[in-house]
Amino acid sequence: MIKPQHLKKIIIVISFIALCLAGAIFTNRFFNREIISQQTAKLANEIDLMISVMLNEESDLQAFAKDNDLSYLVGENERLTLLSKGGLIIYDSSHEKEAIGTRSKRPEVQAVLAGQAQQGSALRDSKTIGEKLLYVAKPIYRNGDVIGVLRLSEKYAGFSDSIRQFQQVMFVAFVLLVGAIMFLLLYFIRQNNEPLRFILPALQEAIDHPEKKQELDTSSAEWNQLYQSVNRLMRETNQLYYQQLFNEEKLQFLLESLNIGVFIMNSDLEIVSANPTMHQLFNPHEPLENGASYQLWFNDEELQKLVERVKQEGQELQAEIHLQTPLEKDLNVVLRILQPDSQKQKEYVGIVYDITDIRQIELIHQDFISNISHELKTPTTSIIGFTETLLEGALDEKAVAKDFLEIIQAEANRLYGLIQNILLLLRTETSLAEKDIAFVSPVSIIEEELSRYQSKIESKELKVTLGIDEVADKEVPSDYFQPVVKNLLENAVDYTENHGKIHISLRMKEQELIFSVMDTGVGISEEDQSRIFERFYRVSKSRQRNIGGSGLGLSIVSHYAKLLKGQIKLESSLGEGTKVSVSFPLK
Known part of the structure; x- marks a missing residue:
């Protein structure tokens, strides 16, 4: 052709x-x-x-x-x-x-x-x-x-002979003239096409292999401007290629690093691309290959219906879904249509937010508000009730008035202690750093807290022993360590029955200080140990309300252990006692 x-x-x-x-x-x-x-x-x-x-x-x-x-x-x-x-x-x-x-x-x-x-x-x-x-x-x-x-x-x-000779001469001249004109014509055509012989292969090579950097020789003055333009075009193509690679790498890194699930579906609702978070949410054990149907990816019926709806309605959809398998999760799913040009089919992009932690925080927040309201209501109700009784005439009866005032004082102290504990939980490392923190010997803090509970220890006839290694030269931040000692010691005294034993240990292991309190109290069941550090959480059998606890003690210990950059460890058996250890590095 x-x-x-x-x-x-x-x-x-x-x-x-x-x-x-x-x-x-x-x-x-x-x-x-x-x-x-x-x-x-x-x-x-x-x-x-x-x-x-x-x-x-x-x-x-x-x-x-x-x-x-x-x-x-x-x-x-x-x-x-x-x-x-x-x-x-x-x-x-x-x-x-x-x-x-x-x-x-x-x-x-x-x-x-x-x-x-x-x-x-x-x-x-x-x-x-x-x-x-x-x-x-x-x-x-x-x-x-x-x-x-x-x-x-x-x-x-x-024609005469001379004319015929003239004709022959003219014919030869005509042939030569035609040949010369043809030669010039082909020469000029070749000259005009000469840049194309170099430019077209170079452009084709730039299209097929944009990663290669190419440059045309611009020694020809006649076509210099054209060569310069082509060279500029190839340079920009090469730069765009590497810029695109760089952008793809950044996008790939971003998608792989996100804690948000991102996936793309084609017009047949097949997953053509998904980041690692999507695999962790839906297929943590057996990752699916690209091209799998959305029905294989999403086992949840509600999520499958959402995908079908976005294709039918042709508009962005958003829904919150509670996923049961493979892991129980609360997810917020957004599906959006990628608008194509006239030559391409539609694609769908999905973004999946794992809001499980947010819902748990909201639940904890609701529980916290509910519990704190209840804890504040109980002593406040008692104070109001006894105060009204006194005002209505019981104040004239000295014996009754004295008993009521003692009850009001006890409830006020309980309310004050509850408020103090809440304030302790609200304190952070930043707020503590706003004032000068005193570094003292950990032994002095333990001795000080023991002296506060000495009367109660004696009344319950508890046997308290100390196991303290040589840590006299060590110092700890008092505002961080004191709440840990106070609450662990308070729990051990409160929940250990009469004639029980409490052992307090303080020792060094490598560069960490380990403080532990072990008692022979009622203990904690395995079922309750997973929630014992939650705020206002009480174990129904082992932590009775008549003891007067607020359910904040171990929450405070856990909170300040984190501020000390340390760890907390719980060992307990129901009816055999409890051991709580807090280890943290010394600066």
Whole structure:
């Protein structure tokens, strides 16, 4: 198949050759016509002389031809034919046997006899002599009437030898001229196409391999601007390629690092791309390959319906879903349509937020508000009730009034302690750092807290032992360590029955200080150990409300263990006692 650009060249070349040939043919015909015209005029002049000779005779044409030898009137290579007014041959100088009969149908004779012209001429092959002759005929008039026709023919002279030589020279010159023009034409075409021979392969290579950096030689001054533009285009293509790779790497890193699930579905609702978080949420054990149906990905019926809805309605949808398998999760799902151009099919992008922790925090927050409201309500109600009783007259009874005031004092102290514990939970490392924190010996803090609970220890006849290694040179932040010691010691004293034992340990292990309190109290069941550090959480059997606890003690210990950059460890068995250890690094 001929390429369009080659076809155009072929058409140009053929048109040029055809134009040259047409010029040569026209020139040849022009010269032929000139030769025929000159030879015709010569013969016509000779006929006029012959007619003037014949008209001097009074006899008719037949008698004239019979009585006179007309051959003297005919020149070499000429042929004279005398015709009657009807076209019948009266005399023919060739004296050939075939030179008889009529010639009225010959074009040169017919034109004269029909009165169409005063002279007729024709160029044709003569059947009589077998050569090409030029015939010229003229009518013979006498007294205004046509009495006959005199026809003179001569062998067609054609081009002379010099003219033929000239024609040959002209033909050679024409061929050379055409060759030169063709050469120049092809040269200029090649020159015009020269940049394409270098640019097109370079551009194709830049398209196929944009990662390769290419540069065209711009030494040609004529095409320098074009080469410069192409070089700039290839440089920008190369830069765009690497910029796209860089953007894809950033996007890939971002998607892989996000804690948000992101996935893309094609028009057939097949997952064509999904980040690792999606696999962790829906297929943590057996990751699916790209191209799997959304039904294989999402086992949740509610989520499947959401995907079907976004395809049917064709608009963005958002819903909160509680996932049961493979893990129980609360998810917020957003599905959006990627608007394509006219040549591409629709795609769908989905974003999945794991809001399980948020819902748990909200639940803990609700429990916290509910519990704190209840804990504050109990002592406040008692204080209000006993105060109203005193105001209504019980104040006059000293014994009753004293008992009521003691109860009010106890409930107020309980309320104050609860408020203090809540404030302890609300304190953070930032708020503690706002004031100067005193670093003291941990032994002094333990001894101070033991002295506060000494009366209660004695009343319950508890046996308290200390196991303290050599840590006299160690110091701890008192505002961090004191709440830990206070609450662990308070829990051990409160929840250890009479005549029980409490052991307090303080030791160093490598660069960590380990503080632990072990008691022989009621203990904590395995079921409750997972929630014992939650705020306001009480174990129904082992932590009775008549003890007066608020359920914040171990929450405070856990909170301050984190502020110390440490860890807390719980060991307990129901009915056998509890051991709580807090370890943290010393700066």
